Amino acid sequence: MERTSIRLGGVELGSSIMNASGPRSAERGEIFELGAVHGGALVFKSCNVAGLEAPDNLKNRGVEHFAAIARELTARGKKVIGSVVGATEDEFIAVATTLDRAGVSIVELNLADDYVAKSVAPFASFERLKSLLGRVRGETSCVLAVKVPPNAPFEPRAIADLFKATRIAIVVCANDLPKDLEIDIAAATVTGKPRVLSQTHAYFRESENLLDVVAVGGINTGRDAYIAHLTGAKASQVGSALIKEGAGALGRIDRELDSMLAERGHQSVSEIVGQLRFSES
Numbered sequence: 001m002e003r004t005s006i007r008l009g010g011v012e013l014g015s016s017i018m019n020a021s022g023p024r025s026a027e028r029g030e031i032f033e034l035g036a037v038h039g040g041a042l043v044f045k046s047c048n049v050a051g052l053e054a055p056d057n058l059k060n061r062g063v064e065h066f067a068a069i070a071r072e073l074t075a076r077g078k079k080v081i082g083s084v085v086g087a088t089e090d091e092f093i094a095v096a097t098t099l100d101r102a103g104v105s106i107v108e109l110n111l112a113d114d115y116v117a118k119s120v121a122p123f124a125s126f127e128r129l130k131s132l133l134g135r136v137r138g139e140t141s142c143v144l145a146v147k148v149p150p151n152a153p154f155e156p157r158a159i160a161d162l163f164k165a166t167r168i169a170i171v172v173c174a175n176d177l178p179k180d181l182e183i184d185i186a187a188a189t190v191t192g193k194p195r196v197l198s199q200t201h202a203y204f205r206e207s208e209n210l211l212d213v214v215a216v217g218g219i220n221t222g223r224d225a226y227i228a229h230l231t232g233a234k235a236s237q238v239g240s241a242l243i244k245e246g247a248g249a250l251g252r253i254d255r256e257l258d259s260m261l262a263e264r265g266h267q268s269v270s271e272i273v274g275q276l277r278f279s280e281s
């Protein structure tokens with residue numbers, strides 16, 4: 001087993017590093033390029049039923065485009081994560097079921113985007129969120145993930161409990177650590193009183209290991225990924241570094257993470273997940 005491989009939502013992945021939905025994940029060529037250079041999961045850009053020309057950040061060719069790519073990739077043994085947006089609950093269900101039938105391992109519901117907040121408004125009430133998740137769960141058989149907004153109006157504990165109840169296995173969270181975080185990587189300690197350091201950390205603490213947490217945001221190096229793992233992430237998603245550096249960023253970050261694990265005598269990245277402690281001196 002490779003040191004950076006991990007089980008996420010029960011799915012075996014070749015690496016805990018993957019691309020974030022969006023950058024380099026909309027067109028067939030760029031998705032295949034990612035797959036050629038990296039053994040981890042491939043995350044698709046968010047898609048809706050018919051495709052979108054606007055907003056700019058959600059431009060996509062529609063779910064059938066991604067379903068065709070998913071069929072090709074899964075036939076080659078690749079692990080694919082489809083990402084869903086929609087303007088209605090019905091659209092979410094239509095997109096999720098199409099991706100599920102095309103063979104993706106995981107469907108990620110993108111509830112973090114403004115487009116979704118302004119249409120479906122899944123966080124407008126707890127009942128609304130429960131209804132959406134319950135309906136998607138009822139219609140799909142794949143593993144489900146939810147990308148949560150940074151400013152969700154409910155406590156992480158309440159959301160984590162709802163996810164458990166509706167069999168959502170994975171929560172994709174912001175890796176919004178403070179810039180001035182004083183961390184001793186070798187000792188896996190942070191200076192100061194025990195506190196919540198990021199959304200990733202909050203969901204890790206509140207979900208009591210019943211949810212797998214994925215960190216997204218600011219993962220540019222193996223060190224960033226290592227710290228995200230210490231705060232509870234089982235996997236990390238890479239966005240901006242892919243735009244700046246190209247597909248090779250995933251392999252570089254994976255190799256840097258692998259070296260850091262090896263230097264500290266770890267056989268598997270799972271040994272460091274959630275291991276961060278606080279030192280009050």
Ligand SMILES: Cc1cc2nc3c(=O)[nH]c(=O)nc-3n(C[C@H](O)[C@H](O)[C@H](O)COP(=O)(O)O)c2cc1C
Binds near residue numbers: 058217219239240
């Ligand atoms: C150009 C661009 C397009 C994006 N498109 C999507 C998308 O379709 N779905 C999604 O969930 N997130 C999307 N995102 C957000 C990324 O997945 C990620 O959360 C964000 O870039 C933070 O990670 P980073 O700091 O590594 O860039 C997009 C980001 C960028 C920069």
